[in-house]
Amino acid sequence: MALDWLMQLGAAALKLFIQPIFYFSFVLAFIVGMFRVARERKDFGTRIYDIYQEIRFILPASLAVGAVLSVVTITAGLAIPSGMLNFIAAVLIIFSIGGFFLLSPAWTMTAAYCIFVLSEWVNVSFIPYKNLGFEAILTILAIVTALLMIVEGVLIKKRGYQGTSPRMETSPRGLKSAVHLARRLWLVPVFLPVPSSRPLTSFADWWPVIDTGAESYSFILFPFLIGFSMTVRSTLPALAVKSTGRSVIGTGIITLFIAIGAYWVWQLSAAAVLFAALARIAITRRHYNYEKHRPYFFTAQEKGMIVAGVLPASPAQKMGLEIGEVITKVNEVNVNNEREFYDALQKNGAYCKLDVIGTNDQIRFVQGSIYENEHHELGLIFAPEEKEYMDQSVFND
Structure with a gap:
């Protein structure tokens, strides 16, 4: 059994390189880097970081958290149909057009969840999931959303403040001030069980924890895109970004508890994803209001x-x-x-x-x-x- 699992995991890992979203993330980061360099040259007459700065942050840290998350998803057997994963990939690409800011799992996964539910309500099932349990899939989506939010918070707290880019901004008084833009894109590869015709021997009677009705499973290494963008005006970038990271982690933990409750009451899955989306908006709004009523930090000093x-x-x-x-x-x-x-x-x-x-x-x-x-x-x-x-x-x- 162990050899079979290792072979399945190895095959899934190799298939990561045929995922379009894997290459899309690097192209997206490169394009953002081009615009950043052009802005830095315009504001300061020189680039601060080279054009590959955003690319450097895509994988190193996210590989570690992706490995930890994979242990959770594999152990619990959080199986998502491959058709649903393809739809999530499409949502990630569409949301990325609006910038890194929209790539929070609180918004991308909630959007995928809501569209999936609506498609069933209007009998337009364009997201194939065969004859699997609809309610079970919603519960798994909510749990994965919560786990990804925790991952997002950890990445923001640990890496989001590194290499922030200064930019020029005109204050309400018409004066020029420097602000810092924290902008990151992370690719988080996560092993997920998917219902499949290929038999995979269970290592325990209770696996998978949430039964979707599938009889056999295989593995896929799915690359989740997580983005972060935040402008810091009134304090040091590290302080503001770390504070946001802690808030996102806390929100993810609360969302996880609500989502786990959906194991018994499946409607709680909707409450979980909606809470995640609204709480993430509140975190963003809180930072905006805090900055709005405070003076700029990077301005001319009385001394020095x-x-x-x-x-x-x-x-x-x-x-x-x-x-x-x-x-x-x-x-x-x-x-x-x-x-x-x-x-x-x-x-x-x-x-x-x-x-x-x-x-x-x-x-x-x-x-x-x-x-x-x-x-x-x-x-x-x-x-x-x-x-x-x-x-x-x-x-x-």
Whole structure:
């Protein structure tokens, strides 16, 4: 039996590479990277990250959580008909047109659930599931939705804040400010049992936990697309993104408890997916309202210059400078704008010493070797100087 299961899992893993959605995810990430690079060049005169930045985040972290989720789905025998999985893939592709933001499982899986139910109510069954139990499939969909939401929250909390992209934005007062855009696409491959004519010997009498009425099963490695997009204006990106991740995890756990209840009362599956969708909207709305009533974080400072971005592999990154830190002195010279900053750098052609107020409000000293022709290649992106833009707005009036 063990050998049969391993062979089935191995065959399913190889079939991942014939899934169109697998390749679609990389194309989508590449296109988004192209637009991001163009925007960064327009805003700052240079790209912050290369065009492959979004592609780098697609798989590494999601493979681990996908493996954990696969253990759950295989152990519980959460079997979804292949026709339903094909329809979910179509929903994921359609929703991706609206951007990463719409690829939360709370919305994609709920949409698939609702369309599946409506198609049955109006007797237009274009999602083939043979003669399997309709109510059992709904229960499984709700449970998988909850599990994917937990996965989404974990990925947001652990990876969503890494490599955020700064961008320029005009404040309500007409002043230029820097904000950070956290945008990620993850491909989460999950092993799922599917009803099949190929017999798969059960390892226990209770497997699968939720009986769909199928007599035999095989495995498929299905790639779920999970997207995340969030603009952070009033605080450090890491703080806002991690907070959102924790909220999504909590929502996923509550959704899971409701969905498990559908094992006894199948109507709770509808309550579970609707709760997931509404709660995810509430999380997004809460962040929007929080940002709406707070001042911009990356703006001109009374003293020093706030770091809005650090270029990868730059001297600034090697010195350990981080987003959100404030540089108050360069080579013992007070600085309050970019001209003063680079003039102070040129006072020493071999190295620079910076007085920095860290994100923990503690003062620290940073120094590193530089060369005379690298003064303007330190790799720092600063928040725009308000005075400059105020003068321009007066002139334009």
